[in-house]
Amino acid sequence: MKTKETLVFVYGTLQKEEGNHHVMGHAKYLHDAVTVDDFHLLHSMNPIYGKGFPIAIDSNGEDAVFTAELMTKIKGEVYSINQKDLANVRRLEGYPNWYDEKEITVCTSKGVYVKAIIYVQTPEKIHDGQELYFNLDGDFSDSWNIKTIIN
Secondary structure (H helix, E strand, C coil): CCCCEEEEEECCCCCCCCCCHHHHCCCEEEEEEEECCCEEEEECCCCCCCCCCEEEECCCCECCCCEHHHCECCEEEEEEEEHHHHHHHHHHHCCCCCCEEEEEEEEECCCCEEEEEEEEECHHHCCCCCEEEEECCCCCCCCCCEEEEEC
16 A cells, blocks of 8 residues: 655755755655745854754745845755655654645756645744844855844
C-alpha cells in the first residue's frame, strides 16, 4: 500500500547540506525551485555573527515595516515527503504555533510549476523592537545581501 506523499518547498536549514536536513527523513529531493510569489525573507539573527535560520513572512507588502520593496522570490528545494517524515518537519517548524503552512506555486529548475507547502509566519508574529535582517535576494545560503530594520 502506497502512503500519501506531500510536496514541500524548503528554503533554509531543511535543505540538503544544512543542519536540519536529517529531519526530512526519507523525503525525495525533486528539484531546486523558486517561489512564483514574492515574500519577505528574514534571518533569525544577524548573519555577520552566524547563519541562524530563515523566516518567510506572508505579507502583502503594505505594512510600515514589511514593505513591497523588501519582498523577493525565495530560492529553495522541493521534496516529496511521506506523512511520518512530514510530522517530524512540522514539529521542527513549530507548526501551527510558530510557523503556518501555506500552499504556494513554485517554479522548478526544469521550468515546471508545482504546488507545494511552504512554512511561513505573519508580520504579527514578529515582536516589536526586534532587529529584522531582510534577505533581499531570497537565498538563505547568501547572507550578504541584507538590510537591517528595527521593527
